[in-house]
Amino acid sequence: MKNDNQSQDWDLVIKxxxxxxxxxxxxxxxYRDLLFLFVKRDFVTVYxxxxxxxxxxxIQPLLTTITFTIVFGTxxxxxxxxxxxxxxxxxxxxxxxxxxNCLTSVAGVFNANASIFGKVYFPRLIMPLTVVxxxxxxFGVQFLLFLCFVLYFVLQxxxxxxxxxxxxxxxILLMALISMGIGLILTAMTAxxxxxxxxxxFGVQLFMYVTPVIYPSSSIPAAYKWLVNLNPLVSLFxxxxxxxxGIGEFSLLSLVxxxxxxxxxxxxxxxxxxxxxxxxxxxx
Amino acid sequence: MSRVxxxxxxxxxxxxxxxxxxxxxxxxxxxxxxxxxxxxxxxxKIGEANNRSSKGNSxxxxxxxxxxxxxxxxxxxxxxxxxxxGKSTLLKILSQVTQPTTGKIYxxxxxxSLLEVGTGFHPEMTGRENIYLNGAILGMRKHEIAxxxxxxxxxxxxxxxxxxxxxxxxxxxxxxxxFAVAAHLESEILIVDEVLAVGDxxxxxxxxxxxxxxxxxxxxxxxxxxxxxxxxxxxxxRGIVLxxxxxxxxxxxENAVATYLTGNFGTQNYKIFSKxxxxxxxxIHELGVNPVEKSPDSILDEYQxxxxxxxxxxxxxxxxxxxxxxxxxEYGETLFTFSxxxxxxKLKQGLNKINCTLPEGFLNIGSYYLTVYxxxxxxxxxxxxxxxxxxxxxxxxxxxxxxxxxxxxxxxxKFQWIxx
Numbered sequence: 001m002k003n004d005n006q007s008q009d010w011d012l013v014i015k016x017x018x019x020x021x022x023x024x025x026x027x028x029x030x031y032r033d034l035l036f037l038f039v040k041r042d043f044v045t046v047y048x049x050x051x052x053x054x055x056x057x058x059i060q061p062l063l064t065t066i067t068f069t070i071v072f073g074t075x076x077x078x079x080x081x082x083x084x085x086x087x088x089x090x091x092x093x094x095x096x097x098x099x100x101n102c103l104t105s106v107a108g109v110f111n112a113n114a115s116i117f118g119k120v121y122f123p124r125l126i127m128p129l130t131v132v133x134x135x136x137x138x139f140g141v142q143f144l145l146f147l148c149f150v151l152y153f154v155l156q157x158x159x160x161x162x163x164x165x166x167x168x169x170x171x172i173l174l175m176a177l178i179s180m181g182i183g184l185i186l187t188a189m190t191a192x193x194x195x196x197x198x199x200x201x202f203g204v205q206l207f208m209y210v211t212p213v214i215y216p217s218s219s220i221p222a223a224y225k226w227l228v229n230l231n232p233l234v235s236l237f238x239x240x241x242x243x244x245x246g247i248g249e250f251s252l253l254s255l256v257x258x259x260x261x262x263x264x265x266x267x268x269x270x271x272x273x274x275x276x277x278x279x280x281x282x283x284x
Numbered sequence: 285m286s287r288v289x290x291x292x293x294x295x296x297x298x299x300x301x302x303x304x305x306x307x308x309x310x311x312x313x314x315x316x317x318x319x320x321x322x323x324x325x326x327x328x329k330i331g332e333a334n335n336r337s338s339k340g341n342s343x344x345x346x347x348x349x350x351x352x353x354x355x356x357x358x359x360x361x362x363x364x365x366x367x368x369x370g371k372s373t374l375l376k377i378l379s380q381v382t383q384p385t386t387g388k389i390y391x392x393x394x395x396x397s398l399l400e401v402g403t404g405f406h407p408e409m410t411g412r413e414n415i416y417l418n419g420a421i422l423g424m425r426k427h428e429i430a431x432x433x434x435x436x437x438x439x440x441x442x443x444x445x446x447x448x449x450x451x452x453x454x455x456x457x458x459x460x461x462x463f464a465v466a467a468h469l470e471s472e473i474l475i476v477d478e479v480l481a482v483g484d485x486x487x488x489x490x491x492x493x494x495x496x497x498x499x500x501x502x503x504x505x506x507x508x509x510x511x512x513x514x515x516x517x518x519x520x521x522r523g524i525v526l527x528x529x530x531x532x533x534x535x536x537x538e539n540a541v542a543t544y545l546t547g548n549f550g551t552q553n554y555k556i557f558s559k560x561x562x563x564x565x566x567x568i569h570e571l572g573v574n575p576v577e578k579s580p581d582s583i584l585d586e587y588q589x590x591x592x593x594x595x596x597x598x599x600x601x602x603x604x605x606x607x608x609x610x611x612x613x614e615y616g617e618t619l620f621t622f623s624x625x626x627x628x629x630k631l632k633q634g635l636n637k638i639n640c641t642l643p644e645g646f647l648n649i650g651s652y653y654l655t656v657y658x659x660x661x662x663x664x665x666x667x668x669x670x671x672x673x674x675x676x677x678x679x680x681x682x683x684x685x686x687x688x689x690x691x692x693x694x695x696x697x698k699f700q701w702i703x704x
Contacts, residue, residue, distance in 0.1 A: 010291075014380060014389040034420035041417060045408040048449075119403040120421055121380035278383045281376075282299060 023274050028123045035126050035133070042134035057141040061097060065090045072214045081216040081247040087153050091240050092213040094146045098139040098172070099179050099233065100204050105131040106183025107200050110191040110280055117281055124277040125270065128184055132176050139172070150244050164243035164250065171236050174255070177262035178232060184269030188276035192283050212237045216248055232258040286356040287392070289473060289505050290378070295351040295387035297373050297529075300344055347373045349529045351387070357472075360499035360506040362520035362537055364513075364544045369526040371509045375399060375477050378507065393472025393505075396422055400477070402462030407451035411442060411461055414450050418465045432468045439490070440464035460487055467494045473505045474498055485687050495519055496684045513541050514679030515688045538681075542583045545678055553675050554580035565605065565658060565666050570595040573654070573675050576641060585680040586696075589644040592654070595637050603660050605631055607638060610655040612671070613694050619652075620695075625662070648694050651676045 047053045065086060072078045073085035080088040106128045110117070113127055153159045190196045211233045212220070220228050228234055235254035242250035348370045355361055363371050376382050378389065379397030404421040405414050415436055419429040429436075437443055440461040442453070450458055476495065496519055499506040510516050516523065516537065523540025525533040533543040554572035561568040574580045575588040584590055592609065608623040624631075624638055631638075653674055658667035682688065 010390040010392055012391045012395075014377060014384065014391070016384045016386045016388075018383075030425075031420070031423070033424075033426040034417075037417045037420045037426075041406055041409060041413070044413075045406055048408045116404050116421070118376075118381060119400045120397065122421055122423065281382050 018278065020271055020275055023125075023270060024123065025125075028125050028129075031123055031126055034122060035129055038126065038130040039133050039137070042130065043137055054141075057138060058145050061090065061093055061142045061145060064093050064097075068093065068214060078215050079219045081218055081241070081245075083241070083245045083247045084153055084158050087149050087159060087245060088216075088241070089214065090146055090149055091244060092237060094139070094142050095171075095175065095237060095240050096208060096211070096213045097142065098135055099175050100208070101135045101138070102132050102176065102179035103183045103186075104200060104204055105135065106180055107186035107190060108197070109183070109187045110276070111187075111197065114281070117277075125273065128180055128187070128273070131183075132180050136172070136176065146244075159244070160246040161244045162242075162246060164239070167239065167243065170255070171239055174236060174258050174262050175233075177266045178258065181262065181265030181267075181269035184273040185265075188272045188280075191276050191280040216241065218248055229257075232261040286358055288354045289357045289392045290353075290355040290507075291390045292351055292353050293388045293390075295348055295374070295377060295384045295389060296346055297348040297370075297377060297382075298344055298385040299347050346529050348377075348384070348526075351529075351531055353524060353531065353534060355505060355507070357505055358499065358503045359522055360495075360508065360520045362516035362523045362540065363507060363509045363526065364511075364516060364523060364540065365526035370529040371526055372399075372477065373529075374526070375475055375507070375509060379475055391473065394423065394470070395473045395475060396466060396469040396471035397475035398463075398466045398477065399475070401459050401466065405450055405458070405462060408449055410449055411437075411446040411453070414461070415465055418462065419469070422466060422469050423471075424469055428470065436464045436468050439467065439494070456484060456487065463487075463491055467491075467498070471504070473507070475507045477509045478511070485689065488688055489685050492519060492688065493685050512679070512688055513545065514682050517541055517679070517681040518684050518688070541678075545583055545676075553582075553584070553673075555673060561667070561669060563658075563667050565600060565603070566596050566598050568594065568596045568656075571654075571656070571673055573673060583678055584675060585678045586647070586649050587645045587680040589641060590647070590677075591639055591641040593637065593639050594656070595635070597635050598631055598633055600633075604662075605666070606659055606662070607631070608657040608659055609640070610657065612653040612655065614651040614653075616653075623659075643698060645696055645698070647677045648696055649677050649679050649690050650694060 047056055050056065052059065068089040069085045073080065073089065105112075109124075109127045109131065117124065150159065150161060154161065186196065186200055190200070208214075210228070211231055212228075217228070217234055217238055235250070235258055238248050238250050238254065241248050351370075351374065363374065365371050373382075375397065376399065377384050378391075379395065379399060381397075381399070402418065404418055406417065409417065415433065416426065416429050420426065437446055440457075440463075442457045442461055445453060445457060450461070453461070474495070492515060495506055495508070498504050499519070506519070508516065508519055520537045523533070523535060523537040523544075524531055525540050525544045533540050535543075553574060554570070556570050557568050559567075571592075571594045572580045573584070573590055573592050575582050575584055576591050578588075594607065596607075598605065606623055606625040608621060608625070610621045611619045613619055622640065624640070651674065653671040655668065655670045656672050657665055660666050679688075
């Protein structure tokens with residue numbers, strides 16, 4: 001019996017217990033068209049039948065920037081390291097939005113797609129990848145808006161970007177990997193323990209306050225610096241302000257930690273997600 | 285002997301009943317603790333066969349248990365069984381939506397599964413966009429879809445609406461488009477679950493026709509789940525009957541359907557009485573209905589000629605007696621009354637065996653109830669028993685392309701027709 005099965009060249013073996021490392025990335029590659037079509041779907045359908053359409057991509061960060069400028073800048077008078085308040089907050093918000101959008105959407109992948117996952121098989125990793133890429137397009141639009149403001153303030157002579165801006169794609173890649181990695185672990189857990197969904201929305205909000213989004217890392221007391229630096233996002237936000245606004249401190253070495261962190265968390269995330277996706281439909 | 289394309293070995297699937305999510309942490313920890321000590325999963329032992337109507341003691345049930353089968357290339361296999369028998373679970377495992385708890389399935393060739401039509405359709409997108417998206421979800425590459433695009437649109441019959449968002453489609457159009465995409469997927473194995481439940485007659489015809497082409501014309505393998513026995517019989521050459529998660533029959537489709545139907549309807553086609561109907565005038569011994577020249581426990585189908593047989597003893601021949609039957613439909617409406625006296629036949633003293641044969645294909649599919657009267661002098665009822673016999677006429681095997689539902693009406697008499 002055993003020999004018989006091995007001698008025939010089966011294309012696929014469906015079985016109960018598979019190895020943790022049976023990730024089948026090749027299959028993901030085969031479905032790359034699906035990934036592309038999902039991204040297109042996300043982009044085309046978000047604002048269909050809305051009056052302002054794609055303008056919403058701009059409105060949201062603009063309103064947030066104005067609110068933050070008033071609340072944190074004018075009322076609370078937090079330090080912006082001497083940079084103009086509007087551009088300071090906008091830099092933080094643009095980057096943070098990408099991270100938090102990715103994280104919360106990836107974390108909700110199982111629950112949001114339960115109906116489709118229950119009816120048809122395709123590599124489940126396609127979904128989180130779609131989320132990360134769709135959000136990348138949204139980020140691109142918002143980043144353009146941010147660049148317009150940077151240009152305005154440069155012409156005013158208030159900020160001085162430097163050549164580090166060419167590193168921006170690397171920073172975004174790190175953001176994408178970290179948010180996807182954490183998101184994958186969370187979605188695998190929410191599939192079984194629903195309570196976590198409540199915690200995630202709330203947790204991401206709190207996480208913003210321990211990340212230098214609305215304040216510069218220079219305002220963190222030296223005693224707590226080591227603790228804050230455990231957060232891999234810190235140097236990414238430092239970079240953003242250093243490269244585009246010319247404030248704060250940044251060195252290439254500070255990217256080593258987030259780089260390693262992103263690779264490890266993503267690998268872990270993919271393994272955990274892969275394990276969970278096999279039977280998640282029975283528990284959801 | 286053709287090649288085996290699907291081979292299932294000891295497939296079992298366990299589900300947890302009740303509120304999923306409560307107590308899972310505790311069970312998970314227990315499982316983990318057993319694993320750490322190298323012992324077997326404690327919850328795999330306590331499951332029991334899945335019988336939805338009887339209450340069990342365990343929170344864990346086996347939706348499928350030790351399923352073994354082999355399917356050859358070009359087979360079209362009907363999977364039948366009552367609700368909850370495990371059909372959908374089996375299809376879900378085959379389409380990789382979920383994993384079996386134990387066992388293995390080996391497959392050869394690309395599998396396209398259609399557990400639901402229109403999975404992943406986005407209401408805001410146009411028909412065109414959805415064809416591409418749905419095709420990709422089913423595993424097609426973009427260029428494949430582009431190549432088949434015109435064919436898909438033509439098959440679906442919604443050319444005019446192809447650039448309209450699908451949320452504006454009627455539900456029928458939606459289903460047509462969705463099935464069209466799936467039907468044009470180039471796969472070696474096609475798995476279909478109850479798509480015929482939706483769509484109008486014309487569309488059903490098209491679907492079955494297409495599936496028939498796929499299996500018979502192109503030599504691909506089809507697995508088909510349906511409660512429509514006419515469709516299963518016409519489309520499939522082999523049937524697997526599931527009951528409570530076990531395979532109870534794996535045979536030619538006619539035999540499988542027969543097993544399913546006899547198990548399902550608990551037919552009372554033939555009754556033997558001892559003293560239930562023992563009156564001063566007569567005693568009924570046996571009463572039955574069966575296809576002509578077939579055993580009394582055979583399935584009755586819509587094309588057969590069926591006969592009623594009654595065996596009784598008449599005690600008093602001085603009376604002028606005759607037996608009359610009345611046939612009612614499932615709504616209790618009387619269809620017609622029939623008696624041997626209409627043919628001028630008389631009963632005799634002692635044992636009588638009366639036989640009445642209906643013409644071929646006289647009764648439409650459905651359930652029928654027989655009432656028996658004993659009449660004296662064509663006016664006095666000496667005995668009456670309502671619904672003494674219940675029987676069901678099943679769908680026969682119909683040609684592919686014909687309507688698989690029930691025609692209106694209860695009888696299908698063959699009248700004399702003349703065409704000039």
